[in-house]
Amino acid sequence: MASTAVPQGSLRQRNTGSKKSPAAAPLEQEVSKVKSVQQKTKTSETEYRIGLVLITLFGFLTRFWGISHPNEVVFDEVHFGKFASYYLERTYFFDVHPPFGKLLFAFMGWLVGYDGHFHFENIGDSYIVNKVPYVAFRALPAILGALTVSVVYLIMWESGYTLPACIIAAGLVLLDNAHIGQTRLILLDATLVFCMACSLLFYIKFYKLRHEPFSRKWWKWLILTGFALSADISVKYVGTFAFITIGSAVIIDLWELLDVKRPGGALSLSQFSKHFGARAFGLIIMPFLFYLFWFQVHFAVLTRSGPGDDFMTPEFQETLSDNVMLANSLDIQYYDTLTIRHKETKAYLHSHPDRYPLRYDDGRVSSQGQQVTGYPYNDTNNYWQILPMDGDEALGRVVKNHDLVRLRHVVTDTVLLSHDVASPSYPTNQEFTTVAVADAIGKRAQDTLFEVRIEHGKKSQAFKSIASHFKLIHNPSKVAMWTHTKPLPEWAFKQQEINGNKQIAPSSNVWLVEDIPSVPQSDPRRQKPERQVKTLPFLRKWFELQRAMFYHNSKLTSSHPYASHPYQWPFLLRGVSFWTKNDTRQQIYFLGNPVGWWLASSLLAVFVGIIGADQISLRRGIDALDRRTRSRLYNSTGFFFLAWATHYFPFYLMGRQLFLHHYLPAHLASCLVAGSLIEFVFTAEPAEEGPSGGKTQSAGPKRYLSARERLAGQSTMGVWVACGVVLAVAVAGWYFFLPLTYGYPGLSVEQVLRRKWLGYDLHFAK
């Protein structure tokens, strides 16, 4: 790839003067500016420089325009905003993505002095009310998103494409609604795409220096490639695909170095192993160390216990300070009085003397037993005494995991029971009630037995307050005590229903003992020696976290209403609804620019067609392309195509839920293919006729000229026209879908319907 990034010959300027054909694109202005400047300066790079400046400028404009809207939490900002807050509060959390991308957000928050008090709980929460510097957060991806456009431009430039080809590729990314939409919000993909683009650029730079191996610059770009790759994989694991892209190119490169008949003369094996070693160090070992480094930062920042504790082993949790587990957890002993709280809904297990009505509204009958409900406030009716199964009255015995226990409601002196009677709201679930103590150890003895099953608990592990998350399993019928937020009718004072869930597995069955009111504050059991925060070796912590991340990542298989399948992406069949606002009929619908998207995808097909046709005609002994054009087509465009393929096809093997934004890196590569292929079609011998027509065009030079000189022989007019047309349609598509990307203005029904091109499931269509 990138064999020539040569100065423009003066010949090019001759052409530009003659073509003032007015193209419809708004960017034509820019183009003419480029030209006017170009005519003044004789140095050929200038027009590229101006193009870069303009493209970057437009990049920042499109990304930053109206970035403060909406001033609410949008889509996955729920996650990544929250994680930034956790970093700022230094509380430990768990996520399936590596830390680098999230650390960048935290860094941004730290720069503007934000303390992380807001936890981004729900989509639609207001940033204004909660005083969050969200524009600063969003500025980070927006900056990276804008720079991504420049990097695309640079890739094309470095690879030696003509100015219009550079503009086409960069323009397709610049005007793509999906890239814009994804980079204006607090999401990781902007960083990911930027790093991916950088790794391509740096590798091309590195490869261009192949004739001066081990020079200072050679090392610089090698190491930068490795760094970009490392940053890529440290944001999300899909960064691995960039490793595959670069890795494939490196393997081909090494293969050619190994060749004894290589043009530069055979390398000795020791020279070769130096090449091999340098690449292994720069592209594997060093990136891995950087990857580990971000984890070290992660652990160093998160020193306080937080919501991620539960995912880690107890040894790991002991390394975190002011951990509630260490501070307030007590071993529970028989005959202690407990308050038991539902983990999800925060309701206490509660009972009161009122009874279930005989008949419910739907005609079913109850046991008329004493009500057992969930109640959100502190109350002595929440007190339950834990009794052993055997009735042994010895005090001081610790309750263990899997013990069978009874729970006595202290105020009414009755014992918790479940039986095969349908619960008030769920005909399929069992009713919970209480019975008098005499019955509870008499004829209903079996029905009052419950098993304490500690989550992820070991056999005969002690049952602790706060620390032990547990399920209470009714022993004879094996249902789990469960509650939900739908309130019971007036007869139960709108409190929550407690019933027995036949599905034991769901995490909504989890309860915890919040306190032991029977143990006074002064009790020696509460007095615990201050425990030291322990340390663990870094590698052990990293290994544990890494395993947990992979494990939980593989569990992300549930279906999502806006999840899509990889085959839909190149055709842009479906987007994702990010945010809606009913009163103004505004919505953000994550969708690419269909025009640019389809153009890029169809050019991928054209590329495959050209390569296929070329291979077939070569096989039949017909050589339609000159050596340089073919080398360019295979090495440079082929490299972009490889990048596309390696960022796209692996998704077919993935079981987890996928979204359109997973295609963004591949889309960027497809834009590179589009730019280079358009140049190929309009400047080289027309390849689409090549296979059949044979070598009819006399324009193809027989001498090996540099690409620029060769192109100078022909008119680049065609590319410029194509560039104008492509930009014009791309701008039109971008403008048309702009309300869905920027979230304003709101659209009328008719306007929404006009944008449902492929039946996109937009909101407010009625």
Added chain:
Amino acid sequence: MAPKKPVVASGADVGDGVRRRPVAAAQAVPVTAAPTAPTAPTEVDNKKQLAPKKSSVLNFLDAWEVVLAPLLLTALAIFTRLWKIGISNIVTWDEAHFGKFGSHYIKHEYYFDVHPPLGKMLVGLSGVLAGYNGSFEFKSGEKYPEDVDYTFMRAFNAGFGIACIPMAYFTARELKLSRPAVWLVTLMVLCENSYTTISRFILLDSMLLCGTVATVYCWAKFHNQRYNSFEPEWFLWLFMTGLSIGCVCSVKLVGLFVTALVGLYTVEDLWRKFGDTKMPVVTLGAHVVTRVVGLIVIPLLVYMLSFALHFAILDRTGPGDAQMSSLFQANLKGTSVGRDSPLEIAYGSRATIKNMGYGGGLLHSHVQTYPEGSHQQQVTCYHHKDSNNDWFFYPSRDDEAYDSEADPRFIADGTTIRLIHAQTGRNLHSHDIAAPMSKSDKEVSCYGNLTVGDAKDHWKVEVVRDAASRDRSRIRTLTTAFRLKHPVMGCYLRAGNKNLPQWGFKQIEVTCTKTNNPRDTYTHWNVEAHWNDKLPPSDPGVYKSPFFHDFIHLNVAMMTSNNALVPDPDKQDDLASKWWQWPILDVGLRMCSWDDSVVKYFLLGNPFVYWGSTAALGVFGLVAAWYILRWQRGFGDLNTTELDQIHYAGLYPVVGWFLHYLPFVVMARVTYVHHYYPALYFAILTFGFLADWFLRNRKRVVQYAAYGLLYTVIIGLYIYFIPICFGMTGPNKQYRYMKWFEKWRVTD
């Protein structure tokens, strides 16, 4: 390596001279006498030199090796595969399935299974030959009754296992391995305990294995005819390859993997011919056409023929009816579908409603509720007959209520109705809640009762077509295809062959889809069974369903239920194993109960064959990498002949192994050890190739020692483990010596 060649290329190197000949004189090797003929002259040369030293007996043996060796090995195979084959008189392992399916053929009862029919028809044939009347139920672990000649049925099946041995022998010869390597390959197939065991029962695996081996043999034969294109023999082996592909695919769809191997070979071959610019275009075209006919059309015809036979034999109603379309069922003997049921649907009719998509089932509901979404009663599609499939047609709530005394009112195109589930009395209902699997569709549930409910219980009947009449004022049993539109949300009732998880018992998800595609057959429904006392019975089942429709329908149904065979995390399956356990022989499989009174069979391979062949795959990779790297560094180690040998006798078996192994890595379904057996054959071929490659130019002594050692180890281990194949009688403790590892659960 190459320069050494002439020095040691003496008698042992028979193959070399032969192989060079076709290269030099591509046109004229007479193939009629293959494989013996080309070998003979060279051997004769050798014999001339050696004649004084050899006795005439050895001479004779040497000359007739090609007949004697396969005969001897086949005789051994007959012994090992048939010895004491009937000592276990109970239904063992999957005999419970395949024996039962065989019985269905004998009784002509329609049944459904995930495998194509050829293998099971052969089991049925063996039953017929054994004089079995099909009345035995083949319950797992049950004793065979007196009148079932299970010994013969097993022996019939063992025949396929026996046939593998001579075919393996000739395949190795066709792959140009030297004589001791040919013996090695054959011995590894013969002395393979798992192959022995699996061949001794009424199972499909021996047939599958036989088909795979046969396909490779035909392919190798065909390959060796490559310089005799369009000669009769060339046509013969092309045709045979196609035929064996067709047969193996009709036994189990695993046959597609060996098909892929032949496909890859053909693509490479044609690509090579395509690059030969001297070849006339007509010849090239003829090559392509013959390949298409021989390797695509013929197998497809065989496959379809097996299904045609399947439909022709099974002409009575049986347990698999509900998998098929209503019209197909109506044409089975003894069915109640379309017989004596009223033709036109009226309010108050009780009916079952069938999805018309390929592989569609009956609309079904049961008391279990959705664990998510609305938590209302589940609605699914079910492939078995059951009273939970019955629905009442009721007028909508806006309409005049149903009066059982009044004259029947008929339902027309465009009528809005309610469907009431007969068992639970709830209404078919849909609402604005995402469906459990297809999140973009709406959930369909059963809700309310006769009085409780709302407009979301309404469904509008939209007739798509009617095979019997153009009159749209009636809905007719079997012949009317209609869609059910939910008027409130404007969506259509659909069942798209997506299996629910365990909570839905792996039945098919029913949803309400927003897309209005009148040609989506998964939204088409027809009435299958119909009861209404007030209407006169008639006979709507006079229409035939076309063969192609049935064929595709059955194949889609097979795929769907195959996809549902995923491991159930809630259910522990001791017998299932994972792909990574197979090549290292990590586990075996108990084929029956481990009670001391039963004859016990344990499915475990010959450890040397497994480990050796697995290692061979890795070694082959190293060998290939070695030569490629050396080539890039400018060393010309290999001549064309050697390159061809690596390519066809080494690389293709390795590719074959990957093709038979990798799909199981990706596959989500439950897998067992016997899924590895076809792959193992390719690993064995690789081992044979490597042994040949490393030893063919060594000194005779080395060769004798190495091959002798290999033979001894293989045969020794085979005999050591033979009780697991012949059946272990008595207490399992006495077989403790075979329990080398904890997971080889030969004893408790």
